[in-house]
Amino acid sequence: xxxxxxxxxxxxxxxxxxxxxxxxxxxxxxxxxxxxxxxxxxxxxxxxxxxxxxxxxxxxxxxxxxxxxxxxxxxxxxxxxxxxxxxxxxxxxxxxxxxxxxxxxxxxxxxxxxxxxxxxxxxxxxxxxxxxxxxxxxxxxxxxxxxxxxxxxxxxxxxxxxxxxxxxxxxxxxxxxxxxxxxxxxxxxxxxxxxxxxxxxxxxxxxxxxxxxxxxxxxxxxxxxxxxxxxxxxxxxxxxxxxxxxxxxxxxxxxxxxxxxxxxxxxxxxxxxxxxxxxxxxxxxxxxxxxxxxxxxxxxxxxxxxxxxxxxxxxxxxxxxxxxxxxxxxxxxxxxxxxxxxxxxxxxxxxxxxxxxxxxxxxxxxxxxxxxxxxxxxxxx
Amino acid sequence: xxxxxxxxxxxxxxxxxxxxxxxxxxxxxxxxxxxxxxxxxxxxxxxxxxxxxxxxxxxxxxxxxxxxxxxxxxxxxxxxxxxxxxxxxxxxxxxxxxxxxxxxxxxxxxxxxxxxxxxxxxxxxxxxxxxxxxxxxxxxxxxxxxxxxxxxxxxxxxxxxxxxxxxxxxxxxxxxxxxxxxxxxxxxxxxxxxxxxxxxxxxxxxxxxxxxxxxxxxxxxxxxxxxxxxxxxxxxxxxxxxxxxxxxxxxxxxxxxxxxxxxxxxxxxxxxxxxxxxxxxxxxxxxxxxxx
Numbered sequence: 001x002x003x004x005x006x007x008x009x010x011x012x013x014x015x016x017x018x019x020x021x022x023x024x025x026x027x028x029x030x031x032x033x034x035x036x037x038x039x040x041x042x043x044x045x046x047x048x049x050x051x052x053x054x055x056x057x058x059x060x061x062x063x064x065x066x067x068x069x070x071x072x073x074x075x076x077x078x079x080x081x082x083x084x085x086x087x088x089x090x091x092x093x094x095x096x097x098x099x100x101x102x103x104x105x106x107x108x109x110x111x112x113x114x115x116x117x118x119x120x121x122x123x124x125x126x127x128x129x130x131x132x133x134x135x136x137x138x139x140x141x142x143x144x145x146x147x148x149x150x151x152x153x154x155x156x157x158x159x160x161x162x163x164x165x166x167x168x169x170x171x172x173x174x175x176x177x178x179x180x181x182x183x184x185x186x187x188x189x190x191x192x193x194x195x196x197x198x199x200x201x202x203x204x205x206x207x208x209x210x211x212x213x214x215x216x217x218x219x220x221x222x223x224x225x226x227x228x229x230x231x232x233x234x235x236x237x238x239x240x241x242x243x244x245x246x247x248x249x250x251x252x253x254x255x256x257x258x259x260x261x262x263x264x265x266x267x268x269x270x271x272x273x274x275x276x277x278x279x280x281x282x283x284x285x286x287x288x289x290x291x292x293x294x295x296x297x298x299x300x301x302x303x304x305x306x307x308x309x310x311x312x313x314x315x316x317x318x319x320x321x322x323x324x325x326x327x328x329x330x331x332x333x334x335x336x337x338x339x340x341x342x343x344x345x346x347x348x349x350x351x352x353x354x355x356x357x358x359x360x361x362x363x364x365x366x367x368x369x370x371x372x373x374x375x376x377x378x379x380x381x
Numbered sequence: 382x383x384x385x386x387x388x389x390x391x392x393x394x395x396x397x398x399x400x401x402x403x404x405x406x407x408x409x410x411x412x413x414x415x416x417x418x419x420x421x422x423x424x425x426x427x428x429x430x431x432x433x434x435x436x437x438x439x440x441x442x443x444x445x446x447x448x449x450x451x452x453x454x455x456x457x458x459x460x461x462x463x464x465x466x467x468x469x470x471x472x473x474x475x476x477x478x479x480x481x482x483x484x485x486x487x488x489x490x491x492x493x494x495x496x497x498x499x500x501x502x503x504x505x506x507x508x509x510x511x512x513x514x515x516x517x518x519x520x521x522x523x524x525x526x527x528x529x530x531x532x533x534x535x536x537x538x539x540x541x542x543x544x545x546x547x548x549x550x551x552x553x554x555x556x557x558x559x560x561x562x563x564x565x566x567x568x569x570x571x572x573x574x575x576x577x578x579x580x581x582x583x584x585x586x587x588x589x590x591x592x593x594x595x596x597x598x599x600x601x602x603x604x605x606x607x608x609x610x611x612x613x614x615x616x617x618x619x620x621x622x623x624x625x626x627x628x629x630x631x632x633x634x635x636x637x638x639x640x641x642x643x644x645x646x647x648x649x650x651x652x653x654x655x656x657x658x659x660x661x662x663x664x665x666x667x668x669x670x671x672x673x
Contacts, residue, residue, distance in 0.1 A: 174643050202642050206602065209592050212390040212519075213637040220383050233498050233594070240593040244519040246509055265435075265500030267593065 030070060032330045034059070034318060035099035036077035037090045037114065038106030044082040047307045051106045051128055052077045053300050054308035058315035061295075068319045069328045080105060084113035091117050099123070100330050101339065103314045106307065108132035115141050124339040126317060128310035131255070133181075136361040140336070142343055143361060144310045144317065144352065145279060148178050151254040152185030152229065154367035155277050159225065159252060160193035162369070162380065163275075167198045169223030169249070171214050171238060173230050174202040182229035182254055198223050203234075211238050215245055228253045232260040243270040250275065252369075258306070261375055274372045279352035280309035281370045281379035289351055306352075313350030320346045386516045387638040388631065393522030395630020397588055400529045401607035402614070402622035403536065404580040410617030411553045411573045414472065417479040418459065420604015421486040422578050426452045426585030427501065427595045428490055434502040441504050449582040456578025457571055465567070483601070491597040498596040501589040521591045528587065532580065533623045540619070545572060553617070606633075609653045615666025624664060 036055055038048030052075075059073045067073060076097055078090035087110030094102070102118055102125040105111040111130030118125040119138035127135050128144045131151075136143050146154055159165065168190060173179035190197055199221035201214035215238070218226055226242075226249050228235055235257050242249075250273055253260075257276040261268050282293050282303045292312060296304040304312075324346050325338035332338065348355045353365035370377040401423060408416045426448045433444035463482050467475050507520025540546035551559040552569045560566050588603060589595045606629060614625025632652060637645040656663065 204643055204646075206646055207642075209594075209599075209602070210394055212393070213387060213634050214642060216383075216386055216390060217638060233596075236498070236500075236594055237592060244509060244521065246511065246517050263498065263500065263594075267500060267503065 030072065030329065031074050032068070032071040032322070033074050033076060033098050033100055034315070035091075035094035035097070035102045035104065036075055037080050037087055037094070037102065037104035037110065038077070039082040040077075040079040042081040042083075044107055046305075047129065048079065048082075048106050050305050050307040051103075051311035054296065054304060054311040055103055055315050057292075057295060057299060058312045062315070062319055068322045069326070071322070071328070071330060073315070073319070075103075080107075080110050082107050082110060084110045086110075087114050088117060095121065098330075100335060101126070101318050103128065103311065103318065105130060108135055111135040122336045124318075124321070124336060124343070126314050128314040129307050139359065139361075140340055141361050142317075142357055142363075144314050144350075144355070144363060145255075145306075146367070147362060149181035149185040150362065151277055152182035152187075153189040155182070155227065155229070155252065155254060156186050156189035156193050156195060158277060158367045158369050159227075160190075160195055163225065163252075165224040166194070167196050167222055167224045169199040169201070169218035169221055169226045170197060171201045171203065171211065171218070171226065171228050171230070173205065173208065173234065175204040175206075176230075178231075178256065179229050186227060186229065208234050209237055211241050212245065215242050215247060218249070219245075219247060223249060225249065226251050229256065231256040232258065232263050235260055236263045239264070239270050239274065240267065252276070255306070261372065268375050271372045272374075275369050275380070276372075277367055277369050278306050278377070279368055280304075280306040281368070281377050283377070284379040288349075292351055309351040313348065313352050313355070316350060317343075317346070317348045317355070320348050383638075387634055389516070389518050389522075390638075391631035391634025392627060393519065393525065393591070393630070394634060395610075395627040396522065396526040396529045397584070397591060397603065397626075398607050398610045398629050399623045399626025400525065400532070400584045400587060401581070401603055402610040402626045403529070403532060403619065404577040404584065405604075405607055406611040406614070406616055406619060406622040407536065407580070408573055408577040409611065410619075411549045412464075412570045413553070414464065414475050415479060415608070416574075416577070417476070417604070417608075418482040418486060419577065419581055420600035420602075420607065421483045422452055422455060422459075422581040422600070423585040423588060423604065424490065424595065424597065424600030425455060425486055426582035427589035427599065428494065428499075429582070430504070430586060430589070431499055431501055431595060434504070435499075441502075445504070445582075445586060448586065449579045452582035452585075453575045453579040456574040456581070459578075460571055460574040465570075483604075487597050487601070494597065496597060498594040498599075501593055501595050503590070504586065505590040519591075521587070525587045525591065528583070529623065529626075532583070533619060536576075536619050545569070549573060606649070609649065612653060612663055613656055615663030618663070618665045618667070621663055621665035628664075 038051045039045050040048045056075055059075050063072050078093055080087035080090050087105050091114050105114050106129055108130045111127050112134045115138055119140055125141040131145055131148050133147050172183040199218045201217055228251055253276045255278055260271050264271055321339050321342040325342035327335055327338055343357050344359055355363045355365045357363055369380050371380050405419050429448040429451045430444045433439040433447050459482055463478050505521055505524055507524050509520050510518040548564045548569050551564055552566055556566055610625035610629045611622045614621030633645050633649050636648040
């Protein structure tokens with residue numbers, strides 16, 4: 001009796017599976033499926049939602065203008081809740097659905113897990129915002145944002161070329177890879193660019209509430225700018241205590257500072273004048289940004305953030321690679337290799353800058369920075 | 382000038398440690414148990430004020446009173462539920478229970494408020510005192526120091542002169558004899574916990590006001606530091622807690638400034654080890670000889 005029941009269930013399962021695969025094959029012949037993976041639920045949900053929205057916006061624009069090489073783009077975006085295991089499951093779902101290129105994942109830990117899979121399958125993967133070094137350790141993976149340590153180089157370059165300061169004080173978290181990685185690159189680049197680091201102040205995750213001593217040391221070192229490659233929670237303590245001590249030296253940070261304004265709550269005015277490296281400022285005056293912000297606001301009712309900008313650029317990068325590779329059908333047998341080869345030959349003029357890539361997968365572009373003015377980001381220059 | 386301002390930094394951190402250590406040392410002195418959850422009661426106190434002011438929009442004074450009352454009740458409840466049944470058990474069992482209570486409080490707050498740090502309302506707003514170009518004493522730090530000294534004096538007077546205070550001393554010296562003299566030992570221990578936890582609420586107010594933010598784990602590290610301060614000064618001794626706290630803050634500040642910012646914790650903890658080796662009863666602790 002049980003065997004018979006089992007057989008029926010298995011048979012049913014088979015039928016469903018066959019039907020499901022039929023459904024997949026029924027997608028339009030010249031539709032190029034781009035997969036997306038990112039957190040749509042959980043604590044990092046805002047990042048994934050921004051990426052999904054902006055990617056859809058870019059795809060709609062491209063399709064309205066006739067698509068790429070006669071193909072229309074289509075987005076299938078899956079939730080990973082910022083969890084590596086769920087991200088791999090989402091990846092498998094997308095591969096079954098016929099994904100040709102992956103835009104993702106949005107956050108670093110899932111990205112490191114998924115890149116192992118996409119490397120095995122050989123498909124092109126572009127992460128808009130996975131900033132850990134290992135996110136793109138294979139040849140098939142590229143990224144739109146700067147990686148963590150490279151933000152140190154970018155910060156030093158930006159400070160040397162755009163700000164009128166020479167003496168820098170640094171406060172960094174010695175127990176954190178993100179902070180230490182940025183600081184090491186910053187130190188090397190600062191030397192090259194003629195900046196002098198007059199005071200290096202470290203802290204650890206065991207001592208991340210009291211910064212009075214570090215701030216005092218920097219004050220006495222005669223620093224004209226304090227570089228803080230830390231997350232916004234520690235930065236909130238640093239800014240509060242600098243304010244209590246009556247210090248007026250300006251601060252400069254990286255993308256970890258994103259979120260400092262809501263963190264400070266009612267005391268947001270103490271973040272006035274803080275500068276941070278970020279690829280995108282919604283108030284920038286160039287035509288491209290304004291057009292994007294307007295379209296995004298109309299469609300989703302909110303102002304796009306840097307994740308949205310990275311994703312928008314990601315889709316245009318994929319479109320550019322398809323054009324360069326001369327691919328005209330999603331069923332091209334050499335599709336993967338052609339697209340990956342094309343990545344190092346293209347130049348994309350995006351929202352986050354004009355980008356080119358080498359085989360490492362890291363983007364080459366000019367760093368951009370914003371300053372906090374009246375409680376909002378304002379692009380500099 | 383530089384040395385002076387680093388000294389002031391150390392003093393201001395030290396006075397917070399001292400304020401927390403007062404509660405630690407009092408509970409130990411009378412109930413003879415290390416209440417490792419003390420740091421977390423501080424965190425709960427700060428969250429109570431945060432909830433009352435930032436979420437319910439209550440007045441500052443009401444919020445502070447509410448926080449002291451809430452922590453006092455919390456202290457009594459913790460003592461009744463977690464520690465009282467273990468009065469006859471070994472000190473190790475009680476110690477481990479205290480660690481359990483500490484984790485319990487952290488995780489309850491984590492569940493209710495989430496893991497991110499919350500901005501603490503600006504309740505104590507005192508102008509910083511500027512003495513020279515680089516020499517500034519923050520108003521919060523100055524206020525904390527004054528309050529710590531005031532509380533220390535009140536506590537000492539209370540224990541020396543009031544009837545309850547003298548009963549506390551009796552319980553701390555010999556529970557059995559105190560009971561024979563007609564003292565309700567359980568009631569005295571409950572009162573001790575109530576006062577200790579009420580003090581924790583005040584410490585929470587000053588700690589959170591100084592640093593501006595609170596999270597579910599905010600109480601853990603200051604709790605441990607205050608414990609060291611209490612041991613350093615002689616656990617059980619109220620002026621000792623004050624001395625230990627200030628000393629600890631100054632050592633920490635100066636070693637951060639002149640030796641290494643990363644090694645400062647290592648230096649602080651080494652001091653604890655050295656003190657325990659050479660003077661196990663602490664700087665102002667009484668040398669009690671065990672009678673056989």
